[in-house]
Amino acid sequence: xxxxxxxxxxxxxxxxxxxxxxxxxxxxxxxxxxxxxxxxxxxxxxxxxxxxxxxxxxxxxxxxxxxxxxxxxxxxxxxxxxxxxxxxxxxxxxxxxxxxxxxxxxxxxxxxxxxxxxxxxxxxxxxxxxxxxxxxxxxxxxxxxxxxxxxxxxxxxxxxxxxxxxxxxxxxxxxxxxxxxxxxxxxxxxxxxxxxxxxxxxxxxxxxxxxxxxxxxxxxxxxxxxxxxxxxxxxxxxxxxxxxxxxxxxxxxxxxxxxxxxxxxxxxxxxxxxxxxxxxxxxxxxxxxxxxxxxxxxxxxxxxxxxxxxxxxxxxxxxxxxxxxxxxxxxxxxxxxxxxxxxxxxxxxxxxxxxxxxxxxxxxxxxxxxxxxxxxxxxxxxxxxxxxxxxxxxxxxxxxxxxxxxxxxxxxxxxxxxxxxxxxx
Numbered sequence: 001x002x003x004x005x006x007x008x009x010x011x012x013x014x015x016x017x018x019x020x021x022x023x024x025x026x027x028x029x030x031x032x033x034x035x036x037x038x039x040x041x042x043x044x045x046x047x048x049x050x051x052x053x054x055x056x057x058x059x060x061x062x063x064x065x066x067x068x069x070x071x072x073x074x075x076x077x078x079x080x081x082x083x084x085x086x087x088x089x090x091x092x093x094x095x096x097x098x099x100x101x102x103x104x105x106x107x108x109x110x111x112x113x114x115x116x117x118x119x120x121x122x123x124x125x126x127x128x129x130x131x132x133x134x135x136x137x138x139x140x141x142x143x144x145x146x147x148x149x150x151x152x153x154x155x156x157x158x159x160x161x162x163x164x165x166x167x168x169x170x171x172x173x174x175x176x177x178x179x180x181x182x183x184x185x186x187x188x189x190x191x192x193x194x195x196x197x198x199x200x201x202x203x204x205x206x207x208x209x210x211x212x213x214x215x216x217x218x219x220x221x222x223x224x225x226x227x228x229x230x231x232x233x234x235x236x237x238x239x240x241x242x243x244x245x246x247x248x249x250x251x252x253x254x255x256x257x258x259x260x261x262x263x264x265x266x267x268x269x270x271x272x273x274x275x276x277x278x279x280x281x282x283x284x285x286x287x288x289x290x291x292x293x294x295x296x297x298x299x300x301x302x303x304x305x306x307x308x309x310x311x312x313x314x315x316x317x318x319x320x321x322x323x324x325x326x327x328x329x330x331x332x333x334x335x336x337x338x339x340x341x342x343x344x345x346x347x348x349x350x351x352x353x354x355x356x357x358x359x360x361x362x363x364x365x366x367x368x369x370x371x372x373x374x375x376x377x378x379x380x381x382x383x384x385x386x387x388x389x390x391x392x393x394x395x396x397x398x399x400x401x402x403x404x405x406x407x408x409x410x411x412x413x414x415x416x417x418x419x420x421x422x423x424x425x
Contacts, residue, residue, distance in 0.1 A: 002258030003206070003216040005246045008223030009264040009316040011232075013271065013296070013303060015328035015409060016263050017041025020057035020219050022407075022417050023261075028214040030058030030066050031206060033249030034239040035221030036073035036106060036136070038129040040296060045414045054079050056219050059086060059096055069218075070102035070202055071239065071249020073136040074148065076190035100202035101149030104140050105191070106132040107160070108183045109167035116174035128272075137238035139163065148199055151191050160191075203251030210256060218246040224262075224316035232359050235274025243320045262322035262403070264313055266330045266393070269303040271296050275359035278306035278342045292332040307367065309342045310400045315355040317403050326407035327397070330390060331378050331416075339393065340367040343400060370396060378411040383420050394420075 006023070008014040021043045024030055037053040043060065052059070054074060056066040068074065083093045110132030117135070118128045128134060139145040144166070150159050171177065209216055220241055225231045227241040239245060243260050247253065267288060270276045280288065285305045288294070294303035316322070333339060342365040344353045356363060373387035380386060386394075386408075394405055408418045 001210045001213050001215065002256050003210060003218055003246070003250075003252050004259040004261065005218045005220065005243045005257060005320075006261040006263065007220040007241065007243060007320055007322075009225075009262040009313055009320075009322070009325075010223045010268055010309075011225045011270040011274070011276075012221075012223040013040075013269055013294075014223060014263040014265055015042075016220065017043045017052060017057040018328070018409065018412070018414060018417070019261065019263055019326050019407065020217065021045070021060065022414055023217060024058040024061040024064050026215060027058065027064055027217045029206070029209055029216045030056040030064060031069050031202075031216060031218050031250055032056045032067070032072050033069045033218050033220065033246045034071040034241060035237065036131060036133045037075050037078040038131045038133050038237070039221035041219075041221070042412070043414065053082055055082055055086070055093075055097060058217070058219075059091060059093065062096075064096070066097045067200075067202060067206070067250075068097070068099045068103055069206075069250045070100040071245060072100070073104045073106050073133055073140075073239075074099070074194075075106040075131065076194045077187055078131075080190045080193050094198065098198045098200045098202070098205065099148055099194070101147065101152075101199055102202065103148045104136055104145045105148060105151070106136045107146065107163060107167070108132075108187050109164050109171070109179075110135040110139070112171055112177050112179060113167055116171055116177050119177075120174055134238045135167075148194065151195050152199065156191075160188075206250050206252055207256075210252070218250060218252075220246065224320055225312060227319075230315075230319050232274050235272070257321070259323045260321050261324045261326060262317055262320060263326045263328060264316075265308075265328050266333050267292075267308050268306045268312075269294050270306075271301050271303050276304055276306055277312075277345065277359055277363060277365045278309045278340075279304050280306045284336070288332060292329055307340045307342055307365070308397070309365070310397070311342065311345060311353050311355055313397075314353075314401050317401055322403050324407075325397075325401065325403050325405045326409070327394065327405050328409040330393075330408050331376075331410045333372060333393075334377055335374055336372040339370045339372045341370065341396065342366065343368050368396075378416060380410050380418065383408070383418055386418075 041052045043050045113135040226237045288305040344366040346364040373389040375387045
């Protein structure tokens with residue numbers, strides 16, 4: 001059996017959580033493979049909105065297990081609160097969740113370093129969520145991070161204090177930031193709680209499932225255009241958000257990857273700083289923002305909105321080997337008379353349909369205009385009931401990208417999901 005992968009194709013916030021929730025009944029395991037509590041995967045069903053930050057989006061489905069993989073960075077305080085909130089809803093988290101020993105932990109001083117670094121950048125800040133993600137990954141690559149498995153060792157407190165002392169030295173190089181000792185106490189208590197969870201050697205765990213014919217879905221966080229290698233650097237996250245990251249973030253070989261589901265919005269959004277060629281800074285951009293409730297589920301920050309960017313989407317499909325595309329928030333575009341789609345860029349070196357090395361250069365999007373649809377599609381139950389202009393919009397994207405669109409979302413609820421074709425092989 002091969003492992004399927006589900007990823008965001010843009011700058012995050014594409015709606016991955018909803019699609020994972022919809023697909024979960026087809027899988028035995030949902031495994032997060034990178035990122036941390038900077039993620040905000042939103043699911044809505046039975047009239048209730050749920051936001052997950054660290055726990056995989058399959059947690060609400062009985063009969064499917066969930067894994068936080070080795071590539072994820074975990075803040076035990078945030079995870080503990082997330083588990084308690086789920087348990088208050090009647091979700092039996094302990095029976096549905098395992099955690100990799102090799103996942104790295106975010107310390108309170110990681111957050112302080114994140115804050116100090118971002119403040120020092122001034123106008124060049126990258127828009128960090130200040131959750132300590134970047135500094136934690138830096139310690140991971142610097143080979144002195146603190147992992148979940150380290151918390152189980154007899155010298156766990158010494159390892160923790162050694163890393164904290166290093167952080168305090170680094171903090172002394174920045175403008176002073178006040179350190180709250182109460183946060184450390186809360187963190188140590190949460191770390192002790194974490195050791196009572198189901199902590200596993202995740203690589204053999206996942207591979208044994210695949211070997212025994214079980215179905216595994218790897219769930220990505222953020223989006224491909226935020227990948228540390230292939231995103232709009234330096235305005236990126238600190239991990240590999242691509243399908244290759246699923247291999248290193250779970251210990252699964254590349255030849256064990258099966259379907260790759262790419263999630264994208266019918267338009268584009270971006271939170272924080274960074275280039276955004278198709279951004280709408282006018283009243284229409286604000287209309288899309290309000291209609292689509294485009295405010296960060298983790299930070300609450302308003303998302304910048306713009307037209308769909310096909311060169312960027314095609315690039316994301318290429319580097320991820322996408323086999324299926326899922327389009328989210330088609331309902332948000334209802335009522336717009338004309339829809340623009342970026343099909344190429346005009347650069348100082350001429351027209352290109354490829355993503356340039358730097359989107360901060362003087363580039364202009366080249367648009368094609370399609371007629372919009374006025375119909376409210378939030379109650380549509382079948383693809384045959386789509387407005388013709390929506391069907392034409394879907395066909396236009398498929399023709400330019402060369403990958404079939406298999407799922408269309410017409411609203412936030414899990415029931416507002418239209419399957420255009422058989423999704424699972």
